[in-house]
Amino acid sequence: MNDYAALEQKFARIACLNEAASMLSWDAAAMMPDGGAEARGEQLATLAGLAHEFLAAPEIAENLAAARPETDWQEANVALMREAHIRATALPRDLVEASVRAGRACENIWRQARQESDFPAVRAALAEVVNLTRESATILGGALGMAPYDALMSQYQRGITAADATAIFTRYETFLKDALPKAEALQAARKTAALPPGPYPEAVQEKLARELAAAAGLKFSSARLDRSAHPFCGGTPTDIRITTRYDESDFASSLMGVLHETGHALYEQNLPAAFRRQPVGEAAGMAVHESQSLIIEMQAVRSDAFLSHLAPILTNRFGKGITLGALKSRLRHVARSFIRVEADEMTYPAHVLLRFRLEQALLSGNLAVADLPGAWNDGFHALLGITPPDDRQGCLQDIHWYDGAIGYFPSYTLGAMAAAQLMAAARKAVPDMDALLARGDISGLSGWLAQHVHGLGSSLGFNEILTNATGEALNPACFEAHLTARYLS
Numbered sequence: 048m049n050d051y052a053a054l055e056q057k058f059a060r061i062a063c064l065n066e067a068a069s070m071l072s073w074d075a076a077a078m079m080p081d082g083g084a085e086a087r088g089e090q091l092a093t094l095a096g097l098a099h100e101f102l103a104a105p106e107i108a109e110n111l112a113a114a115r116p117e118t119d120w121q122e123a124n125v126a127l128m129r130e131a132h133i134r135a136t137a138l139p140r141d142l143v144e145a146s147v148r149a150g151r152a153c154e155n156i157w158r159q160a161r162q163e164s165d166f167p168a169v170r171a172a173l174a175e176v177v178n179l180t181r182e183s184a185t186i187l188g189g190a191l192g193m194a195p196y197d198a199l200m201s202q203y204q205r206g207i208t209a210a211d212a213t214a215i216f217t218r219y220e221t222f223l224k225d226a227l228p229k230a231e232a233l234q235a236a237r238k239t240a241a242l243p244p245g246p247y248p249e250a251v252q253e254k255l256a257r258e259l260a261a262a263a264g265l266k267f268s269s270a271r272l273d274r275s276a277h278p279f280c281g282g283t284p285t286d287i288r289i290t291t292r293y294d295e296s297d298f299a300s301s302l303m304g305v306l307h308e309t310g311h312a313l314y315e316q317n318l319p320a321a322f323r324r325q326p327v328g329e330a331a332g333m334a335v336h337e338s339q340s341l342i343i344e345m346q347a348v349r350s351d352a353f354l355s356h357l358a359p360i361l362t363n364r365f366g367k368g369i370t371l372g373a374l375k376s377r378l379r380h381v382a383r384s385f386i387r388v389e390a391d392e393m394t395y396p397a398h399v400l401l402r403f404r405l406e407q408a409l410l411s412g413n414l415a416v417a418d419l420p421g422a423w424n425d426g427f428h429a430l431l432g433i434t435p436p437d438d439r440q441g442c443l444q445d446i447h448w449y450d451g452a453i454g455y456f457p458s459y460t461l462g463a464m465a466a467a468q469l470m471a472a473a474r475k476a477v478p479d480m481d482a483l484l485a486r487g488d489i490s491g492l493s494g495w496l497a498q499h500v501h502g503l504g505s506s507l508g509f510n511e512i513l514t515n516a517t518g519e520a521l522n523p524a525c526f527e528a529h530l531t532a533r534y535l536s
Contacts, residue, residue, distance in 0.1 A: 050113040051121060054128055055325060057107060062324035064098040066283045073288040076275040088151030096144040102135035120327055123506045127326035130191075130205075137190035138183055146179045150451035157449035158276075164439035166420050173449060174416040177409050180453050184410060196407050199454030204332035204461065206508040209407065212457045215464070215523050216400045220430070222527050223397060230381045230393060230534040239376040243367040247298040251364050255298075256291065256305040263343060263489045265309050266316060277388075277446060278304040280311035280340075284323060287312045298365070299377050300389075303344055310343030311336055313493055317501035328504045333455060335509055337462025338469060339500065345392050345463070346470040346529075347492055349378050352484035360487075381534055383431045385440040392463065393530050397430040402445070402456040410453060461521065465513060468525040469500070472517040 048056070068091055075087050101107075111129050116122045153172035160169040184195035191198055197208045257272055265287070275290035278301075282288035289308040293301045314330055322328030330336050347353055354374050361369040381391045387398040405422060408414035414422055423442040428434045435441035447455055470492075474480050477491040484492075499516040510520035 049115070050110040051116055051125070054107070054110045054114055054125070057101065057104075057110070058128060058326060059324040061098050061101050064094050064101070066324075068094045068098075069281050069283065070286075070288075073281045073290075076277070076279065077273045077288070077290050084151070084155040088148050088155075091151060092144040092147040095147045096140050099135055099138070099140050099143045102131060103140070107132050108136075120322065120506055124322065124325050124327035127505060131326060133190055134187060134202075137186050142179065142183060142186075146176075146183060146451055149175045149179055150449070154446060154450040157443070157446065161439055161443040164437040164443065166438045166443060169443075169449065170416055173419075176449065176451050177416055177453070180451055181410055181412070184453075196410050196454065199410070200457060201454075203452075203455045204334040204458050204509055206332075206510060207334065207457070207461060212403060212461065215521070216396065216403060216457075216460065218523055219396050219460070219527075220400060223393070226527075226530065226535060227381070227383075227393060233535065234381055240370055240373040242299075242369060242373045242377050245296040245298075247295055247365050247367075249293040249295055252293055252295075252298050252301050255360070255364055256302055259302070259487075260289070260305055260309040260312075262487060263306065263309050263313065264316075264493045265312050269316070270312060272305065278308055280308040280315070282315075284315045284318050284320075287315055298361070303348070303378065306348050307340045307344040310340035313343070313496070314339040314501050317497045319502055319504045322504055327506050331500075331503065331505045331507065331512055332509055333458035334461035334465060335500065335512060337458050338465035339462075339496065341463050341466040342470055342473075342492070342496065343489065346466055347484060347489055350481070350484055351375070352481040353487065353489075354378070356485055356487040379533065383433050385427075385433070385435045386444055388444075393534060394431060395463065396460040399456050399460040401426045401430055402447075406448065406453050406456065409448075461509075464523050464526040465509070465521060467529040468513060468517050468519075468522060469496070470529070471525055472499075 071087060071090055071094070075084070079087060107128075111125065111132060114125055116125050149172070153169065153176045156169045156172045160166065180199070181195070184199050187193070187198035188195040191201070193201065194209065200207060200209060200212075253272070257267065260272070261267060269285045270282075270287035270289065273288065273290045274292060276292065278289075278291045280287065280289050289305060289312055291301045291304040291308070314336060318330065319328050348357075351371075355371055358369050358371045358374050361367075361374070379391070381393050383394060384390055387395065387402075390398055401423070404426060405414065405419065408422070409416065409419070419442050420438050423438075424434050427441070447453070473492055473495045476495055477483070480491055483490070500512060503512060503515075507515065514520050
């Protein structure tokens with residue numbers, strides 16, 4: 048076996064360990080009883096430690112030094128393997144396991160603390176997570192020649208730095224200060240119908256969500272739809288796990304949640320099978336991933352064309368008169384609100400900008416964990432002019448920091464901006480896009496994405512994918528143009 052083939056074999060083993068961890072994480076969110084949390088933390092820590100041990104093995108370095116890739120894909124694969132090996136050798140295994148263990152323990156405490164709006168209950172556990180993350184970030188930054196926070200960001204989306212994100216977000220903050228009051232004024236001046244009151248039976252919601260996801264291209268022969276407190280998409284390309292939550296007074300939350308996660312699932316299902324379980328065969332990063340969920344949910348499904356198709360279907364299924372106007376009012380309502388996952392697409396980036404600033408301050412030590420609630424409330428008021436009434440609607444609302452995912456948040460808004468840019472290019476490539484969407488047909492869009500994004504895996508980076516597909520790197524003006532057309536005209 049030559050050195051490149053040996054690397055492929057070893058990285059496939061590591062990928063299997065990570066797949067097992069993904070399934071255990073899905074189970075923890077969707078099926079596991081509360082009493083299993085401590086044991087699950089140990090299981091995940093052990094798997095992370097084993098994957099780290101395999102990745103940091105001296106034999107990997109020997110194979111990397113001697114490997115002779117023969118194609119561009121193999122060349123890209125080796126480059127990604129090399130970076131992964133550098134990261135692994137930089138971090139001691141006990142720190143890797145301790146970080147996973149601390150994240151699982153903190154997340155378990157957070158679940159109860161969030162319900163009770165009790166930040167002091169989780170403060171010490173979060174401080175431990177932040178301290179371990181800071182230690183890891185400092186080590187990784189030194190090994191990779193990056194600032195510590197950039198080293199964390201690159202775990203989720205390579206090729207984007209804090210300086211890049213700061214410039215993009217600062218520009219958007221300026222846009223929002225002018226656009227938001229204008230959108231609110233236009234919205235207030237319109238006469239809009241309201242959706243009929245519930246109930247909207249859960250069983251009907253679930254059946255319709257499955258049908259729409261399948262119509263978008265999701266293959267349920269290799270996917271599941273379940274329930275969890277927070278909707279997500281996990282699993283593997285051949286075993287997708289989507290979750291959502293249902294509210295019988297509001298069908299829109301679960302329906303849009305499933306279609307959002309379907310965008311993630313389509314990406315995973317369409318990754319290059321020839322490089323499955325290889326770094327180059329994985330998704331190109333979380334900002335790219337988020338662009339794929341948002342291009343389905345926000346760009347396609349919430350378009351006038353698709354909603355004109357959806358309204359009569361909803362009327363028929365729920366036995367209630369659901370007009371296009373009422374549906375647009377519900378799904379495209381701009382409002383200053385406290386909860387990120389419920390925010391409209393215009394104010395959502397402000398939620399991300401706040402977290403981006405705060406997590407950098409936490410990591411640098413300029414913000415103590417004990418001072419997080421106050422800093423959150425002050426920052427939120429500065430951005431949107433409102434102050435959360437409690438920590439449940441403030442710094443306790445997201446799981447990310449409590450399970451150790453620091454550096455992840457920028458991907459959400461970078462992905463939203465990329466989705467707008469990709470949709471503009473897709474419309475040029477598929478001129479009858481609106482006619483297709485008006486029939487509920489997303490295949491024109493999903494087929495274009497499979498060719499220009501999904502099938503590329505990680506052979507290209509974030510901006511390289513955008514440049515190939517749209518002709519330029521990320522351009523925030525595309526997102527601003529989308530919002531202007533939808534909310535300011």
